[in-house]
Amino acid sequence: MLAKIAFRNIFRNRRRSLITLLVMTFGATALILFGGYKERSFFGLRETTIRNRLGHLQVFKKGYFDRESQKPLEYGLDNIEQIRRVIEADPRVQTTAAQITLMGLVSNGEKSETFLATAVEPARDNLMRAQWMVAGQFLSDNDTDGVIVGEGLARSMSVKPGDYLTLMTTTVNGSLNAMDVKVVGTFITGVKEYDDRAVKISLSSAQQLLHTTKVEKLLVMLKSTEQTTAVQSDLQGGFANRGWLLEMRNWSQLATFYHQVVLLYNGIFGFLGIVVFAIVVLSVANTVMMSIFERTREIGTLMAIGTKRSRVWSLFLLEGLFVGILGGCLGLLVGSAIGQLINQAHIQLPPPPGYTRGYPLQIMFKSSNLTTAFLLSVITATLASILPALKASRLRIVDALGHI
Amino acid sequence: MGKESPTGLSRFSLGVEVASMDSLATGNVVKLENIQKSYRLGKVEVPALRDVSLEIYQGDFIALAGASGSGKTTLLNLIGCIDKPTRGRLVLNGADVTETPLHKLASVRSRTLGYIFQTFNLLPVLTAFENVEYPLLLSGMAKAQRNDRVWKWLEQVGLQAQARQRPDQLSGGQRQRVAMARAMVTEPKLVLADEPTANLDSETALEILDLLEQINRQTATIFLFATHDPQIIERARRQVRLRDGQILSDQYSNYYTAEGNKELNPAVAATACGRRFVQ
Numbered sequence: 142m143l144a145k146i147a148f149r150n151i152f153r154n155r156r157r158s159l160i161t162l163l164v165m166t167f168g169a170t171a172l173i174l175f176g177g178y179k180e181r182s183f184f185g186l187r188e189t190t191i192r193n194r195l196g197h198l199q200v201f202k203k204g205y206f207d208r209e210s211q212k213p214l215e216y217g218l219d220n221i222e223q224i225r226r227v228i229e230a231d232p233r234v235q236t237t238a239a240q241i242t243l244m245g246l247v248s249n250g251e252k253s254e255t256f257l258a259t260a261v262e263p264a265r266d267n268l269m270r271a272q273w274m275v276a277g278q279f280l281s282d283n284d285t286d287g288v289i290v291g292e293g294l295a296r297s298m299s300v301k302p303g304d305y306l307t308l309m310t311t312t313v314n315g316s317l318n319a320m321d322v323k324v325v326g327t328f329i330t331g332v333k334e335y336d337d338r339a340v341k342i343s344l345s346s347a348q349q350l351l352h353t354t355k356v357e358k359l360l361v362m363l364k365s366t367e368q369t370t371a372v373q374s375d376l377q378g379g380f381a382n383r384g385w386l387l388e389m390r391n392w393s394q395l396a397t398f399y400h401q402v403v404l405l406y407n408g409i410f411g412f413l414g415i416v417v418f419a420i421v422v423l424s425v426a427n428t429v430m431m432s433i434f435e436r437t438r439e440i441g442t443l444m445a446i447g448t449k450r451s452r453v454w455s456l457f458l459l460e461g462l463f464v465g466i467l468g469g470c471l472g473l474l475v476g477s478a479i480g481q482l483i484n485q486a487h488i489q490l491p492p493p494p495g496y497t498r499g500y501p502l503q504i505m506f507k508s509s510n511l512t513t514a515f516l517l518s519v520i521t522a523t524l525a526s527i528l529p530a531l532k533a534s535r536l537r538i539v540d541a542l543g544h545i
Numbered sequence: 546m547g548k549e550s551p552t553g554l555s556r557f558s559l560g561v562e563v564a565s566m567d568s569l570a571t572g573n574v575v576k577l578e579n580i581q582k583s584y585r586l587g588k589v590e591v592p593a594l595r596d597v598s599l600e601i602y603q604g605d606f607i608a609l610a611g612a613s614g615s616g617k618t619t620l621l622n623l624i625g626c627i628d629k630p631t632r633g634r635l636v637l638n639g640a641d642v643t644e645t646p647l648h649k650l651a652s653v654r655s656r657t658l659g660y661i662f663q664t665f666n667l668l669p670v671l672t673a674f675e676n677v678e679y680p681l682l683l684s685g686m687a688k689a690q691r692n693d694r695v696w697k698w699l700e701q702v703g704l705q706a707q708a709r710q711r712p713d714q715l716s717g718g719q720r721q722r723v724a725m726a727r728a729m730v731t732e733p734k735l736v737l738a739d740e741p742t743a744n745l746d747s748e749t750a751l752e753i754l755d756l757l758e759q760i761n762r763q764t765a766t767i768f769l770f771a772t773h774d775p776q777i778i779e780r781a782r783r784q785v786r787l788r789d790g791q792i793l794s795d796q797y798s799n800y801y802t803a804e805g806n807k808e809l810n811p812a813v814a815a816t817a818c819g820r821r822f823v824q
Contacts, residue, residue: 539622
């Protein structure tokens, strides 16, 4: 009966309830949209970071992180084919890709610039789609002297596909070595500072330049990001059993930028969440207070005919709860509908700081997000009713009955 | 001296002072001893009741009469356990409730007392049936028994057909009948009514009064009215007149003889005609 009274009371002052429900719906919708945008951004950034740059896991020779290398590739991996076979035997692994990063000077004969090169296995690296080709084509496994360069660097060196450059760097023995390479394409990654220095070269060419057969690291790409921890622990076990002195890092340990963005976004959305929360709390509290004021005599009657304080308290708390449930449901409907519209509108956002490319505005619907929005509506509305409900239950019966 | 009452019973006006018959009194349901009640108005204490003593017995049909501000409603509120006396002692159904905090008297209110208000005070979101059912829910009565009890009282007040209607679909008289059924459904010992006919036209007021009197005669439930209404005052078997917070007079002026109506509840007969009035 108490629930029946509480529920019917919501529809008693329709206009006021409607306004409260609109506020609740606005709150839940905002949470769904903000949350969905945040999730999509995190997901996009995470997957881009993993698929384009880091892989899910990276395998290094033991000591790579702890000890200072005196020479390039001092802690490089030998015999990667053997390691690769073990890793790729795991069905959860999609592929592996060996890499070397090297720095040095690049020259077009007239001027020199520093470069930051990534040596890759072209066929495997191509799957990672780490860059967008602007001109020419990507490296192929047959290129012995081909490179692709970042658009900024190409502009600075005044080169286009077909032109030649000279790369100069220190070999693993500490001597200097240079190599003429042919620009087969130019690319952008979206990060301007990187594109102004970036070179991609085939692994075999880099090894030739460095006078080595080693690689720096082996990237492991998984079919699903969620399996990262499990695969890492299984592979580590496998390496230990074979007595291989290897160490692994997962993407989360390497993705400093991703974590910074997550922290920043969580801060911003947390603040927005608090603002929305405050609006909803005040609105619901106001509604319940108004309702109590209007129904003072009714509360007096209820108590006069023997209703206990706790029941009066529960009655108003239930009203808050029902408003919360209704508002939460409406919020889910409206939030999902607006989210779908946004996703279908293909809205393009401007590039974030440090980037040269914009990205699409997308809302991700995650059950945990929807549940949070709904529960927050319910909890907020219920919490907002506590004090007014307490006030109602503590009214003096005689005063309440005499209230006009 | 005898004359016909509207209900067809012989009615007598004895004009006996109750105070002088006190030694005959036994089994009171309410006992007020030297009750004082004052309100604070800023820094001034305003007395509402001064040294009021009163005993109420099963079967009583009492009008608390007096001008506005005489203390009728205050007295009703104290007996109804919704207000506390400043001084004095209140015994309800054998239990001294003077010191018990009001919020702990909720179950006393729901089981022993019934209320009828001037403005009906029905819950607008509940149907007539649900309004009557509400007090039974407080006592935790089983559903089947509850239904029987609600229908019984809706029938008693002649509102079975309106059971599913909400208060705003009912007339003033019908609303007050629902309020009566709500007050009676727990079958309390005492029903307190504050100006129950003030918002009704005289014809409807008379119908309501007939109904209350009939219930009183059948069930011996005590009815205590705070009223200005001469109709009620005249029809009440016991009239307690208040002035400036004091009892001016307490008389049994009209009563019905046991012989006059076979349906008369024995307790009413005993109170009205037996122990308290020797013919």
